[in-house]
Amino acid sequence: MLAEKLLLNMLITISPVLIYSVLADNKRKLDSPVVCGLLQSMAALTCMIFSYANYGFSWDLRYVSLILAFLYAGPVAGGMVFTTIFTTRIIMGGETVLFGLVNTVLIAVVPFLILNRFWRFTPNKRVILTAIIGAWSLLVCFLSLTAFHSVKGQSLTINTNIPDLLIVGLIDTIAIAIAAKLNEGLVEKSRMKEKIQRAEKLNTLGELAASIAHEVRNPLTVVKGFLQLMQQDEKGKNYDYLSLVLSELGRAEAIINDYLNFAKPQFEKLEEFPLVHVLSEVKMLLEPFAVKQGVQLESSLDTSNFQLLTDRNQLKQALVNLIKNAIEATPEGGKVTLTYKLKDNHAYIYITDTGKGMDHDQLARLGTLFYTTKDKGTGLGTSVSLRIIETMKGKVSYESKLGIGTEVTMILPEGKKEIVNF
Structure with missing residues (x-):
């Protein structure tokens, strides 16, 4: 019973x-x-x-x-x-x-x-x-x-x-x-x-971004070329104006390149390199920016010889975007920590800040094109970074609490050149 x-x-x-x-x-x-x-x-x-x-x-x-x-x-x-x-x-x-x-x-x-x-x-x-x-x-x-x-x-x-x-x-x-x-x-x-x-939305937005970017970049290149020719012959007051216009055209061109990179990251040069070297370079690159923001940038890097086979510049761009976001989200006197550990043939990179944090809704929308928590921004930086890591067959996850801070976890698989025996 x-x-x-x-x-x-x-x-x-x-x-x-x-x-x-x-x-x-x-x-x-x-x-x-x-x-x-x-x-x-x-x-x-x-x-x-x-x-x-x-x-x-x-x-x-x-x-x-x-x-x-x-x-x-x-x-x-x-x-x-x-x-x-x-x-x-x-x-x-x-x-x-x-x-x-x-x-x-x-x-x-x-x-x-x-x-x-x-x-x-x-x-x-x-x-x-x-x-x-x-x-x-x-x-x-x-x-x-x-x-x-x-x-x-x-x-x-x-x-x-x-x-x-x-x-x-x-x-x-x-x-x-x-x-x-x-x-x-x-x-x-x-x-x-x-x-x-999310993948369906990103693919749709990527195709739309790529088509628009290609159409806009062609006339933009023509305009920029003629303005550069005009600037060579200009010596008067208009020279400064032309310099300003060319500077803004360069910024617009950079945004268009971000759209194209979001649609399909271009890995132009594949090379094998130790991950710890890239992390050290990125830390050195962003230390002056952190000092300017009044934020302490610390690191704890595993010295293991973990090799990656990918585009070094694309990886650096993704890391710079994510660490820069952490620094900008941290108030003066705060701290951003870059940690690298090796687990089960995978590299675990943690970017931890003591910033304002994000709620559940903000975390859910993070990485979506045009979405940003900054007062000024297009949301492209995070979207491009996530797309680059995804193309490398890596993973990025976020944990955040309002008033406490955010932790970004990046997981990258090991990649080495195959040795062919004849």
Whole structure:
């Protein structure tokens, strides 16, 4: 009877994920934690209704919903499930009501405390961590059961041929692991959808930018050439005006080149070189700019002989843009740190600043053409940098908190020239 009840509970705990995926396919808005909290609360309540009473306790999988709500939907959803379980347990009453309330509090504390660090782990580690917290909930319940029998002056004995406690532990672990894995699938699906939509937008914008840039650059080159000829013969007051016009035309030409580079980065000269040398050069190049801004630029570079095979100038352009953004986002007296580490044949470059930071919406739009957080800017620098790193088969990710700062993580794969033996 216990196994049947818990297997039913397992289906109930999985149902919110399945309902959530159906709603996602129907393109309804469900990113609100309230929706997740409502679904998980209903699952927890249903589990409590279909519980198995034995040893003076009601055995069910209500805490699976509580843990999942906190970890995968946030404190609002977790708080909703906690309130549902707490209130329902008071209404149910009984001589073990105090033990049940204490269990709920102790079990809810752990996922609440690790909530901020949970998403720093890889998907598989998140599933394992969720299962471990599920084991913690079982331990709390069993300790509570022992305490209850001790208060009653009884010893805890199992007078059945089936090891009930092992069944509870096994089904609970399987249920929370399956539910966590399904949640990870939804998270991955959502991220893949965002990446596909972003890639489509970037490709469309890239094609548009390239076509416009080509059409504008041709007449611009003609105008610039005639103005240069006119400047050679001009010695009067108009000479300064022509110099200013040529300077602005040069700036316009640089912007057009950025558009073309965004559309398709041109790797004109592929060469093999140590990454640490380029990082040192970029740091030296930007140190005067950092001093001018009143910002301290520090570095911690791994001296390992990590070789890259790519266009050195394009990589430098990407690094300069990203580090310069960090310096400009940092107020006077702040600090920007450039860190380089080697992990699993990949170079990890961290650019950390103590600037104003960005909220979730700003992070989501970062790298989009024409979007910038600066008062003056086109947003091309970041877009071009991300496109260059992407072309190098690298990855760039951002973590930021308002008022604390931003950390840019760049991951580059190792590249070496192939040696051909004849």
